[in-house]
Amino acid sequence: MFPYLKKDTQNIYDKGLWRSRLTARPLSCGKILLNNHEYLNFCSNDYLDLSHHHRIKKVMKSHIQKYGFGSSASPLLAGYSFECEELEKTFCRILGFEDALIFPSGYQANIGVLSSLITKSSRVICDRFCHASILDGILLSGAKIKRFKHNDSAHAAKLIKANSPNLLITERLFSMEGDIAPLDELCSLCRHFSLPFFVDDAHGFGVLDTHNDWKLKKIKPDILCIPFGKALGLNGAIVLGTKNIIDLILQFCRSYRYSTAISPAICMGVLESLDILHQEEWRLEKLKKLIYHFNTAALEVGLPLLSKDITPIRSILIGDTHKAVAVSKHLRNKGIYAPALLPPTIPKNASRIRLSLTCAHHICDIDYLITTLKEAIT
Ligand SMILES: Cc1ncc(COP(=O)(O)O)c(C=O)c1O
Incomplete structure (x- = not known):
């Protein structure tokens, strides 16, 4: 069916850009269940952890x-x-x-x-x-x-x-x-x-x-x-x-x-x-502290942060699509969920790991994330 899409779909597949879904249950403690395994969740826009309030x-x-x-x-x-x-x-x-x-x-x-x-x-x-x-x-x-x-x-x-x-x-x-x-x-x-x-x-x-x-x-x-x-x-x-x-x-x-x-x-x-x-202003205050901590630690170990602004979206530029997928896979093997963003969602050669921090995270989660990212990138 739809034979005119064949060339495009093959192209997407060959470039490593084939998309699929995971069955997910975000939990309230900065974690997520994916296919029944629990991970630290750095892929949530629920920045103030209100979705379970x-x-x-x-x-x-x-x-x-x-x-x-x-x-x-x-x-x-x-x-x-x-x-x-x-x-x-x-x-x-x-x-x-x-x-x-x-x-x-x-x-x-x-x-x-x-x-x-x-x-x-x-x-x-x-x-x-x-x-x-x-x-x-x-x-x-x-x-x-x-x-x-x-x-x-x-x-x-x-x-x-x-x-x-x-x-x-x-x-x-x-x-x-x-x-x-x-x-x-x-x-x-x-x-x-x-x-x-x-x-x-x-x-x-x-x-x-x-x-x-x-x-x-x-x-x-x-x-x-x-x-x-x-x-x-x-x-x-x-x-x-x-x-x-x-x-x-x-x-x-x-x-x-x-x-x-x-x-x-x-x-x-x-x-x-x-x-x-x-x-509950403490939610935003805690989130900001985590972001400062992330930025400082990421810069200390030389991670290629896309921006130093104090915002919960922290993107790490990888560039090559296959490498970005490999970094994300490494994080996943270590219990961290942070998918790679690939073209056409972002420009060509700008594949990245997009991390989102929420006030449900802890300083130790951020430290673990940074160490694991460093290990995966170098
Ligand atoms: C900047 C921006 N605008 C609009 C939307 C769409 O919002 P919704 O998820 O409610 O459709 C998104 C969602 O990802 C977004 O990031």
């Missing part, structure tokens, strides 16, 4: 018992729940936005919002390393795209002058590099050129701010997307903007309109997560 479980359980799980319909029919409305209002209040829309996933949010707000006559400028959901949204719209060098606002400025674009897009904390975008500079550029500014804060939300100091409240991009599957520990995503922008998305967004609305129980879970962020 007893308060979130309790709130969701009691909500499901009272009202069931599903939203039962698309949000424009009967699926827009009271809980979803409350969550939208809560985010608007915390971050100072006028209006918001909640999607069942960040991927749906990005492809939907971008393909609604830009068209094939538009021009878009975005960071070279923006996430696939952003690229797919732009492709779907048919807009022309120019990508600026990663985190290089001077290059962004050049592209703006040369192309008179309709939108500038960046992530805040890059999911594959683990470094932070120059948001202030990009925002000033956008203001200077009256250019709408879109920020995807999938990985930064909850780990780059404290609850009384939301940087994005000050920067206030025109459109902000925050998926809930990372530090908040759940699923879904919110898109925030002015009332006018959110109304436009509501009129044109196919991935919003033609999909079942997010479960109200998940909205209750996210509301609880937000409350826990405020009340």
Whole structure:
């Protein structure tokens, strides 16, 4: 079947890029069960270890018992729940936005919002390393795209002058590099050129701010997307903007309109997560200590860290695909789960081990990780 795919599949296989899945159960103690073996888990976006939090479980359980799980319909029919409305209002209040829309996933949010707000006559400028959901949204719209060098606002400025674009897009904390975008500079550029500014804060939300100091409240991009599957520990995503922008998305967004609305129980879970962020600051403090410790130890033994920023995504550049796979395999044999990231997820010759640290880890886990990585690389 599908004989026209044969050449491509053979190619993927020959290059060592064939993908498969493992049956996984992430545990709450920084570990994971894979095919019934337990590993130290350095592949989780659950940075604040909230996905197992007893308060979130309790709130969701009691909500499901009272009202069931599903939203039962698309949000424009009967699926827009009271809980979803409350969550939208809560985010608007915390971050100072006028209006918001909640999607069942960040991927749906990005492809939907971008393909609604830009068209094939538009021009878009975005960071070279923006996430696939952003690229797919732009492709779907048919807009022309120019990508600026990663985190290089001077290059962004050049592209703006040369192309008179309709939108500038960046992530805040890059999911594959683990470094932070120059948001202030990009925002000033956008203001200077009256250019709408879109920020995807999938990985930064909850780990780059404290609850009384939301940087994005000050920067206030025109459109902000925050998926809930990372530090908040759940699923879904919110898109925030002015009332006018959110109304436009509501009129044109196919991935919003033609999909079942997010479960109200998940909205209750996210509301609880937000409350826990405020009340349990120790989670972020512990995570930061682990990141400092990791960076210092990794640099001491000469590991090729892609960025020294204080973020939970710590990528180790290996380069060659086969070597990256071998390093990951070595870690696995030593009880550590940290998969290799390979093209096309990342650029050619930039295969890497992407590590994510969470507040469920311990200093001794980090030390063991560093020693084992050093052993595998040299
Ligand atoms: C930067 C970025 N944006 C969007 C998404 C998509 O979010 P979701 O997992 O909720 O579909 C991801 C997920 O990996 C991401 O890393």
